[in-house]
Amino acid sequence: MSIQSVNWVKKYTRVFILGVQSSMEYRADFLLTIFSAFVPIVIQYFLWSAIFNNSSEAKVYGYTFTQMITYSILSGIFSKLLATGFEWEVASDIKSGGLNKFIVQPIGYFLYRISNFLGGKFINSIVMMFITLSTLVVLKYYLRNQIEIERIFFLLVILFLALLLNFLIFFCVSTLAFWMIEIWQVFTILGIVINVASGGIFPLDIFGKKFLRVIEFLPFKYTIYFPINVISGKLNYNDLSKGILIQLFWVVFLFILSNYLWKKGMKKYVAVGG
Amino acid sequence: MNEILKEIRKHCFIYLLIAKNCLIGQMEYRFNFVMGFFIEFMWLFVRILYVIVAYQTNIVINGLTPDAVLLYTGTYSIIIGVYTGLFGHNFYELPEHIRNGTLDTLITKPISLQFIITLRNINFSWPLSDVIGGITMVVLAWNRLGINVNIINIVGFSGLILSGILISYSVFLLPRIFSFWLVKTNAITSISEELHGFNRMPYLIYNKWIQRIGIFVLPIFLVANFPPLFVLHRLSYIYILWGIVAPILFGFIVRMVWNAGIRNYTSASS
Numbered sequence: 001m002s003i004q005s006v007n008w009v010k011k012y013t014r015v016f017i018l019g020v021q022s023s024m025e026y027r028a029d030f031l032l033t034i035f036s037a038f039v040p041i042v043i044q045y046f047l048w049s050a051i052f053n054n055s056s057e058a059k060v061y062g063y064t065f066t067q068m069i070t071y072s073i074l075s076g077i078f079s080k081l082l083a084t085g086f087e088w089e090v091a092s093d094i095k096s097g098g099l100n101k102f103i104v105q106p107i108g109y110f111l112y113r114i115s116n117f118l119g120g121k122f123i124n125s126i127v128m129m130f131i132t133l134s135t136l137v138v139l140k141y142y143l144r145n146q147i148e149i150e151r152i153f154f155l156l157v158i159l160f161l162a163l164l165l166n167f168l169i170f171f172c173v174s175t176l177a178f179w180m181i182e183i184w185q186v187f188t189i190l191g192i193v194i195n196v197a198s199g200g201i202f203p204l205d206i207f208g209k210k211f212l213r214v215i216e217f218l219p220f221k222y223t224i225y226f227p228i229n230v231i232s233g234k235l236n237y238n239d240l241s242k243g244i245l246i247q248l249f250w251v252v253f254l255f256i257l258s259n260y261l262w263k264k265g266m267k268k269y270v271a272v273g274g
Numbered sequence: 275m276n277e278i279l280k281e282i283r284k285h286c287f288i289y290l291l292i293a294k295n296c297l298i299g300q301m302e303y304r305f306n307f308v309m310g311f312f313i314e315f316m317w318l319f320v321r322i323l324y325v326i327v328a329y330q331t332n333i334v335i336n337g338l339t340p341d342a343v344l345l346y347t348g349t350y351s352i353i354i355g356v357y358t359g360l361f362g363h364n365f366y367e368l369p370e371h372i373r374n375g376t377l378d379t380l381i382t383k384p385i386s387l388q389f390i391i392t393l394r395n396i397n398f399s400w401p402l403s404d405v406i407g408g409i410t411m412v413v414l415a416w417n418r419l420g421i422n423v424n425i426i427n428i429v430g431f432s433g434l435i436l437s438g439i440l441i442s443y444s445v446f447l448l449p450r451i452f453s454f455w456l457v458k459t460n461a462i463t464s465i466s467e468e469l470h471g472f473n474r475m476p477y478l479i480y481n482k483w484i485q486r487i488g489i490f491v492l493p494i495f496l497v498a499n500f501p502p503l504f505v506l507h508r509l510s511y512i513y514i515l516w517g518i519v520a521p522i523l524f525g526f527i528v529r530m531v532w533n534a535g536i537r538n539y540t541s542a543s544s
Contacts, residue, residue: 035468042484043471046481050334185306185310186309189309201323
């Protein structure tokens with residue numbers, strides 16, 4: 001390896017470590033994130049229990065009771081695991097001239113953000129994966145869910161791709177700050193829409209077949225809905241490998257799109273306060 | 275007695291002035307006004323998703339049909355709309371005032387501090403979608419359930435909505451007051467935000483223990499459950515009485531905690 005590429009790796013590893021460190025600084029906040037994932041899970045548990053108790057069919061929306069409970073628990077955990085938040089920082093960098101230092105220093109903004117994001121998620125991911133695994137074990141032996149443990153390997157790959165995908169989606173969204181002055185409302189609205197379209201609140205099946213066919217052409221369902229259905233056993237190995245390929249496609253596509261949007265945006269950037 | 279009346283009149287007059295100024299201010303930034311409407315509309319949409327699921331699965335919660343869930347969600351939307359419009363932003367800012375010491379200038383005003391802190395911002399755009407959507411849902415469900423439109427039902431329903439609004443003031447202000455002791459209250463704030471979520475469905479869906487805690491200890495379920503249960507004749511006299519007493523009792527508790535908190539205020543950074 002040339003000296004340049006060694007430096008390059010060192011530089012972004014440092015940013016990654018910075019991300020890890022800052023995530024460790026707010027431990028109370030992190031514990032709270034776990035608690036806040038717990039609230040929707042409790043609500044959904046009672047909701048689906050009531051629905052299944054009352055239903056004469058064994059399946060609702062194509063899910064058995066244990067599959068639905070698995071979905072509710074994992075969607076709560078994965079929503080928190082994948083949650084971004086850097087878009088507010090990007091917007092504030094654009095608004096208040098924070099980008100200036102990136103223009104004059106030998107560091108790429110995109111790579112800085114993604115290293116920082118992945119660093120910030122590092123410890124969280126380990127803890128969340130531990131929680132996920134314990135949940136799966138409990139579900140398998142307590143609720144006798146048909147979970148194939150070997151699918152966990154796929155889940156790790158799929159969740160990593162989902163993390164990248166969610167980063168890219170929100171990086172694209174954050175570039176809107178180049179063109180819009182008041183951006184926080186747009187972030188809030190898009191945040192809710194994307195969460196619903198990802199299957200973060202309810203499985204997408206509740207919207208009906210037509211909607212599912214439309215959502216098929218968007219990247220969102222590959223962040224939460226797809227990983228959960230892989231582990232809950234709703235998808236066969238054929239759909240699973242197809243899904244991973246589509247995830248890869250979206251990662252590449254959104255990477256190109258975000259670079260394009262960023263370049264376009266930089267032409268509008270006026271370096272306030274610089 | 276005259277003194278008290280005079281004070282009340284003064285506060286009412288000031289509150290009207292606050293309302294007028296807030297409206298003028300918000301009309302100036304119309305884009306923000308429209309966006310505020312859309313944000314709350316999205317939250318309304320999420321709540322409606324739960325109703326859609328209730329109808330699609332034909333859920334029965336302890337005797338409550340999907341129409342009753344619609345009535346409940348409508349009621350909750352109205353109350354939460356009023357809450358976000360009148361109190362939401364003020365409560366959100368309270369910990370900031372304490373941390374930055376900006377409470378100082380407000381303490382010197384010749385008016386109740388709790389009044390000026392908790393009621394000085396009124397937002398007119400946030401409640402719009404919730405209140406309009408909520409009323410529509412209530413009217414729809416009321417018809418579908420064939421509930422009588424008589425004086426008792428209307429007075430009971432609106433009275434308990436008022437009780438819910440007052441309870442929401444106490445329940446959601448209480449955690450924020452702890453900022454007087456803790457300074458950094460992100461944790462408490464997020465927990466109390468998450469607690470809102472428990473109201474997405476009628477409280478009868480939960481088990482006995484969660485129900486009891488949410489009715490008597492931290493009366494989160496009092497926010498929106500009683501009005502629909504009243505018109506559905508599912509509310510016992512004891513609960514109706516509790517619906518009247520609780521806002522007063524918890525208002526009193528909040529006042530005591532507030533006073534204790536103020537004594538602890540250190541006026542940071544000044």
